[in-house]
Amino acid sequence: MKVEIRNARVIDPRHGVDRKASLFIADGRIVAIGDAPDGWRPKRVLEAAGLIACPGLIDVSARLREPGFEYKATLESEMLAAVAGGVTSLACPPDTDPPLDEPGLVEMLKHRARSLDRAHVYPIGALTVGLKGGTITEMGELSEAGCIAFSHADSPLEDTQILLRAMQYAATFGYPVWLRPQDAHLARGGVAHDGEVATRLGLAAVPPFAETIALDTIFALARATGSRVHLARLSTHEGVARVRDAKRSGLAVTCDVAANHVHLCDTDIGWFDANCHLVPPLRSVRDRDALRTGLADGTIDLICSDHTPVDDDAKQLPFAESEAGATGLELLLPLTLKWARETKLPLATALSRITADPARVLAIDAGHLGVGAPADVCIFDPEAWWTVERASLKSQGKNTPFLGIELAGKVRYTLVGGQVVYEA
Numbered sequence: 001m002k003v004e005i006r007n008a009r010v011i012d013p014r015h016g017v018d019r020k021a022s023l024f025i026a027d028g029r030i031v032a033i034g035d036a037p038d039g040w041r042p043k044r045v046l047e048a049a050g051l052i053a054c055p056g057l058i059d060v061s062a063r064l065r066e067p068g069f070e071y072k073a074t075l076e077s078e079m080l081a082a083v084a085g086g087v088t089s090l091a092c093p094p095d096t097d098p099p100l101d102e103p104g105l106v107e108m109l110k111h112r113a114r115s116l117d118r119a120h121v122y123p124i125g126a127l128t129v130g131l132k133g134g135t136i137t138e139m140g141e142l143s144e145a146g147c148i149a150f151s152h153a154d155s156p157l158e159d160t161q162i163l164l165r166a167m168q169y170a171a172t173f174g175y176p177v178w179l180r181p182q183d184a185h186l187a188r189g190g191v192a193h194d195g196e197v198a199t200r201l202g203l204a205a206v207p208p209f210a211e212t213i214a215l216d217t218i219f220a221l222a223r224a225t226g227s228r229v230h231l232a233r234l235s236t237h238e239g240v241a242r243v244r245d246a247k248r249s250g251l252a253v254t255c256d257v258a259a260n261h262v263h264l265c266d267t268d269i270g271w272f273d274a275n276c277h278l279v280p281p282l283r284s285v286r287d288r289d290a291l292r293t294g295l296a297d298g299t300i301d302l303i304c305s306d307h308t309p310v311d312d313d314a315k316q317l318p319f320a321e322s323e324a325g326a327t328g329l330e331l332l333l334p335l336t337l338k339w340a341r342e343t344k345l346p347l348a349t350a351l352s353r354i355t356a357d358p359a360r361v362l363a364i365d366a367g368h369l370g371v372g373a374p375a376d377v378c379i380f381d382p383e384a385w386w387t388v389e390r391a392s393l394k395s396q397g398k399n400t401p402f403l404g405i406e407l408a409g410k411v412r413y414t415l416v417g418g419q420v421v422y423e424a
Helices: 075-084 103-116 139-145 160-171 194-203 210-224 239-246 260-263 286-297 333-345 348-352 354-362
Strands: 005-014 017-026 030-034 044-047 052-055 057-059 087-092 120-126 147-151 175-180 229-230 254-260 300-303 379-386 406-416 418-422
Touching: 005 300, 005 348, 005 379, 030 379, 052 057, 052 348, 057 333, 057 354, 075 087, 075 103, 075 406, 075 418, 087 354, 087 379, 087 406, 103 120, 120 139, 139 160, 160 175, 160 210, 194 300, 210 229, 210 239, 239 254, 239 286, 254 260, 260 286, 260 300, 260 333, 286 333, 300 333, 300 354, 333 348, 333 379, 333 406
Parallel strands: 005 044, 005 052, 057 087, 087 120, 120 147, 147 175, 175 229, 229 254, 254 300
Antiparallel strands: 005 017, 017 030, 052 379, 379 406, 406 418
């Protein structure tokens, strides 16, 4: 199918493109930018004057809740939420039920995702069987089934020797290991940042050094094994400083931050707002500002939504008993734009954190608009303001700290493989 995206402001951070132009798409790929190919006869024209066309967004942490948690969300609802948010590629953590520790489960998930013909899904395999921290999974078989990396998600991996063996296995075959840096013992039972707010509300706390101690361990193991490590959901200013020093020393690590943590801090918990019960917990203002700075200077490689749909019953409980997590696929773009405006960062740089940079970390051919690239495109209106309401979210999970907040940035069209899969 031939599609022409006409008169858009085309922003392609990877190739340094930021200009008004038209995009020409045929057979699922971009065939030209600017001037139409000879004999061009499009089947569909998308008029995009006043809109921005950028590579389809890439989210490195989106829980789709299948298999096992269909009462929280379904693959259908979350894939619709993805394309409504301009997300054309996403990686899903292994903490399903059962966890993604068997090739058959991975193949089933990928088949289900392909049958919906929406966003591309890249499963992250379980690092240990059942995410129980005892036996290392058959990473080779899981990789053949479609896993692009291996992780323990938010499940604690307390045995450092098991982690060492897993990283050695992964390094032998070049598999990336994704780890969320948090000492399981120091964080046990904690639901909020260790500070004034947690003390005032009487909430069990997670100290910041639970992150830095874990980082020191991970860095030591990464140096010893030579494994490729991605740090998931950095949350403290000390953590940002540790990562900055590690990168300067030549350690090949990458890291991300959740969009919620770029904008919120522990005072946003207010009077026990369960929508602000997140993992890792919302930290101090100082931590939030350090995350924003680290994201701007490249210490933190990318932003993710950390999309975690939760059913209403699990959120309508006392804060400490509620289930952690927030829906975020549809908020990744507007929250990134909000960060760019507030920090006066060039739009292309901000968009790189949700397009080209995650593509680099995932090692996939996506996140750019070069000629011959897959035609995964997000077309959005940066000046369209909308209020985050339950009814406006496509995701089955309606849990987000931003309910009732007005944000700028609305997706008008999403194309995957040259097909329009969403339009508003």
